[in-house]
Amino acid sequence: MKKVKIGIVGLGRLGRQHAENLAFRIRNCELHAICSVVKEEVDELQREWGIPHGYTNYNDMLENKELDAIFIASPSGFHCEQIEKALEKGFHVFTEKPLGLHLNEVVRVKEAVEKHPDQVFMVGFMRRYDKSYQYAKQKMEQGVIGEPVLIRCYGFDPAKAIDGFMNFAKNNYSGGLFLDMSIHDLDLARWYLQSEADSVWAIGGAYAYPEIAELNDAETGAALVKFKNNTMGIFVAGRNCAHGYHIETEIVGTKGTLRIGTVPEKNMVTVFGDQGAVKECSEGFIERFEQAYLSEVEEFIQCILENRQPHVTVDDGVQSTILGYACKESFETGQLIKVQSHPANEAVYK
Template sequence: MGILTIGIIGAGRIGKLHADNLKLMPQIKIKAVSDVVVDHLHEWAASKEISTLTTNYQDLLADPEIDAVFICSPTNTHASIIKEAARAKKHIFCEKPVSFSVEETIQALEVVKEHGVQLQVGFNRRFDPNFKKVHDLVQQGEVGQPHILKITSRDPQPPSPEYVRASGGLFMDMMIHDFDMARYVMGSEVIEVSAYGTTLIDPAIEEAGDIDTAIVSLKFANGALGVIDNSRQAVYGYDQRLEVFGEKGAAAADNCRPTTVEISTGENVVKEKPLYFFLERYTQAYIAEVTQFARAIMENQSVICTGNDGLQAERIAKAAKESLLSGQPVKIEHKKYAVN
């Protein structure tokens, strides 16, 4: 395949970001973009050499020139569009999560499998060079048998109550990234979850039916333990850290900062705050994930982050919500979904 022709469904912040990153690859052509409103997109589309704007995403699925679609629309549309795209024989990149329902996700994966197309789920943190390095070190045995995983993921500011209501909740919207990282880095399934959560930042989040502060304990099939902490507001920036401790030592990834400069004086030692926004923190990861997706399609390889990976992260998120509500640990049976 010489040129891979792409259509993007949803031209919000993440859809535009993917367009920017796809434009970095000369073998990619973005032919069409759909959104519920396109009047404000004409100048942007022209700057990206995108020839078609439409309010109907099905126009992209009906276009025989389009090889693959990026689904960047609201989560409640993902599963149905995945099924339509698969039936139209389009390869699919879908933002996380696939759906808010494990059953609905399985149905979508069935259709993808039936029609033989590729599906990559947008867990971009797998492609971050720091986290990937920790993953590689663990898989190479550098820390020996893993014993403890620690993940810290804290946003710089909370989302709006309107966003919270439509998000699926903290576990499905925010911590789902960390559930995927836990499986990815440890190379083992999570078999039990204990979740604790509360609202300490914004009462409006509680009124919207969610929490803004959470700690989740994990048990892995390989015997290791894990802990994840999330907060919707870290006043010092976007806090993203990870550590794997094992029998031979530990591997850790720290926050990314604007520079590595540290000023030491008689009064104090000062270094810069973490990068503030997720688009800054994961710039390289976003580029790498779309590059890998395009390469997988063009070279007929398997994608790195499959529909099964999306499904298993959703199962952990669902179990965490059940644990929060019940106050009890919840066991998980991870039935692997064969993608081929």
């Protein structure tokens, strides 16, 4: 079977993990080119992994006619332009979330994708490919909890990662707590509740790290969302979790409840010692969702080989960004935000 030749842009922490998956763990795939503005990263991986082509300029990589697809793992502020350019050059495209940091950007991406219906386009909402989240979805479809009425999502980054976040945020790469962190939960809510948002109220503050307030952002924040089908969402996100990386989701239905990740266990081991019985916690998103990051890219490759589109669409990226931006607006203004969509799916809020 033909191998899909991929070029990846962005070799940071997540980008490097994706690159390693593409190079060594995914069938019918070949990591054929890598691109980073940090030349040392490119040189290192070319030397150690035997990657044929290395670039420090994204436009140069797009001129490589041997490539079939482009994988975008660069900082969020570059996604929109890089997606548009890759599609115009005829490539299939996988992009990490979000599509962009501004509403006009995500609308541009949607238009660009719709101009190229024969090219596979996929957004990296990896939690949809996590086995636990998929199992919960199956249970919901089987009617185990009746009709879902409320989703509660917690997303906390480990406190020890705060320095890395501050460097990221100071370069305007974040987009804020709700767009950067909560967007995965917002996408899950849309997926589980099968509805778009109607209105949002968000609050938050910088408690242990007041310097985050100087970035007009929250260290810890919460959003309450009413969806158009009258279901509810409660979203809490933070960057100061003492015990590690904690992602928890609860779906409350008319006949029962599902919980995912209530205890963020590192593995199945319990350590018995002078501190009692200890279950260690996951320390980061790559560790917790290692399988999901692999599975989503396997799906992308299969879509290319089978000439079909993935279940995660550009509209999922657009609508989740719209909701994340509405949360950001509510937090910044202190106002209840009414989320609306125009007929053309170009969302606005007021």
